[in-house]
Amino acid sequence: MPKEKVAIIGSGNWGSAIARIAGQNVRNHSDVFEEKVPLWVFEETVDGKKLTEIINSTHYNVKYLPDVPLGDNVVAIPDVVEAVKDATALVFVLPHQFLAKTLDAIEGKIAPNAKAISLIKGVDVHGADIHIFADVIEKRLGISCSALSGANIASEVALGRFSETTVGYRPGQEAQGLLWQKLFQTPQFKVQLIEDVAGVSLCGALKNVVAVAAGLNDGLGYGNNTKSAIMRIGLLETMNFCLEFFPSVKSETFLQESAGVADLITSCLGGRNRKVAEAFVLTGKPFDVLEAEMLAGQKLQGIHTAKDCHIFLKARNRLGAYPLFDKVYHICWEGQDPATLTVDL
Numbered sequence: 001m002p003k004e005k006v007a008i009i010g011s012g013n014w015g016s017a018i019a020r021i022a023g024q025n026v027r028n029h030s031d032v033f034e035e036k037v038p039l040w041v042f043e044e045t046v047d048g049k050k051l052t053e054i055i056n057s058t059h060y061n062v063k064y065l066p067d068v069p070l071g072d073n074v075v076a077i078p079d080v081v082e083a084v085k086d087a088t089a090l091v092f093v094l095p096h097q098f099l100a101k102t103l104d105a106i107e108g109k110i111a112p113n114a115k116a117i118s119l120i121k122g123v124d125v126h127g128a129d130i131h132i133f134a135d136v137i138e139k140r141l142g143i144s145c146s147a148l149s150g151a152n153i154a155s156e157v158a159l160g161r162f163s164e165t166t167v168g169y170r171p172g173q174e175a176q177g178l179l180w181q182k183l184f185q186t187p188q189f190k191v192q193l194i195e196d197v198a199g200v201s202l203c204g205a206l207k208n209v210v211a212v213a214a215g216l217n218d219g220l221g222y223g224n225n226t227k228s229a230i231m232r233i234g235l236l237e238t239m240n241f242c243l244e245f246f247p248s249v250k251s252e253t254f255l256q257e258s259a260g261v262a263d264l265i266t267s268c269l270g271g272r273n274r275k276v277a278e279a280f281v282l283t284g285k286p287f288d289v290l291e292a293e294m295l296a297g298q299k300l301q302g303i304h305t306a307k308d309c310h311i312f313l314k315a316r317n318r319l320g321a322y323p324l325f326d327k328v329y330h331i332c333w334e335g336q337d338p339a340t341l342t343v344d345l
């Protein structure tokens with residue numbers, strides 16, 4: 001059987017951490033995968049040098065994951081079309097705002113037998129329409145797309161701290177789930193499988209809104225009881241949102257999978273959305289300024305997802321059923337006083 005050729009599309013903080021794991025696992029499963037792992041890098045200059053050249057000479061992504069080597073079989077490529085050429089296993093792991101342009105570039109240029117997996121956390125909203133990014137990828141490229149999400153702060157995964165994650169696969173396509181498990185699972189990074197692409201994707205997207213609320217809570221100094229209430233209400237709104245708008249979602253995903261409650265907890269305790277939202281309250285600076293100052297090129301997702309949810313729920317006349325999500329929107333985008341965070345919850 002021909003071997004699978006992996007390509008990683010995205011090389012930020014999580015993209016780099018997952019490229020490292022994939023680079024190790026293709027060698028551990030050399031009967032299944034080709035050894036070289038092309039990594040698409042959005043080219044930029046770091047200390048006067050091209051980031052791709054730094055990665056390929058040092059094997060470190062010095063900008064987005066400076067402390068952990070990627071491995072010498074992970075090869076940085078600045079041209080996304082070249083990176084995905086002949087690849088049969090496409091891993092999409094880039095901030096969601098850059099996906100559309102990336103799909104424009106590679107549409108019609110991928111292997112006909114390719115399959116994909118989305119590690120992207122966010123939702124694609126156009127008025128009253130909402131899609132998960134695995135569906136966007138699947139539709140645009142005409143290939144099957146699974147989803148991976150879980151309690152996975154990238155820096156901790158990269159350091160080999162024990163973590164779990166969830167791969168959601170399409171109905172009847174467990175074989176693809178098993179392939180992705182082979183690519184990503186290590187003794188320190190346990191990959192569970194469930195036939196629920198939508199549930200895995202939506203839990204990953206919506207917990208970022210809850211994490212922003214947790215960060216606002218921390219900035220306000222409201223303490224752990226309030227934060228726990230935010231997490232509980234946030235999980236409830238996530239579950240209700242999934243079951244209302246994506247009825248195929250499995251209820252097991254919420255509590256039995258890392259993609260559900262576990263990701264919500266880690267993000268509310270330790271994620272970037274939490275950190276920047278706390279600073280928003282403490283400094284009064286806008287989110288885009290804080291993102292640039294605090295994240296060194298990494299991107300925030302939660303405030304954008306809050307806006308997307310607001311647009312969608314307003315168009316569906318369902319805002320009233322999701323008070324926490326909507327509160328985050330109003331505080332982040334409409335200048336509402338953060339101190340109103342818990343009013344009306």
Ligand SMILES: NC(=O)C1=CN([C@@H]2O[C@H](COP(=O)(O)OP(=O)(O)OC[C@H]3O[C@@H](n4cnc5c(N)ncnc54)[C@H](O)[C@@H]3O)[C@@H](O)[C@H]2O)C=CC1
Nearest residue numbers: 011012013014015042093094095098120121153154298299
């Ligand atoms: N960092 C984390 O701990 C985790 C992130 N995720 C999700 O994974 C996805 C990717 O996140 P990260 O890898 O952390 O990215 P990141 O937050 O580190 O973003 C930086 C990346 O964006 C790229 N970029 C900047 N401008 C661009 C442009 N104009 N076009 C294309 N790319 C551009 C940069 O080259 C870099 O690769 C997101 O959806 C995120 O929510 C999921 C689990 C953990």
Ligand SMILES: O=C(CO)COP(=O)(O)O
Nearest residue numbers: 150151152153271272273
């Ligand atoms: O998705 C994540 C952890 O699973 C990372 O969350 P942040 O983007 O808030 O850091």
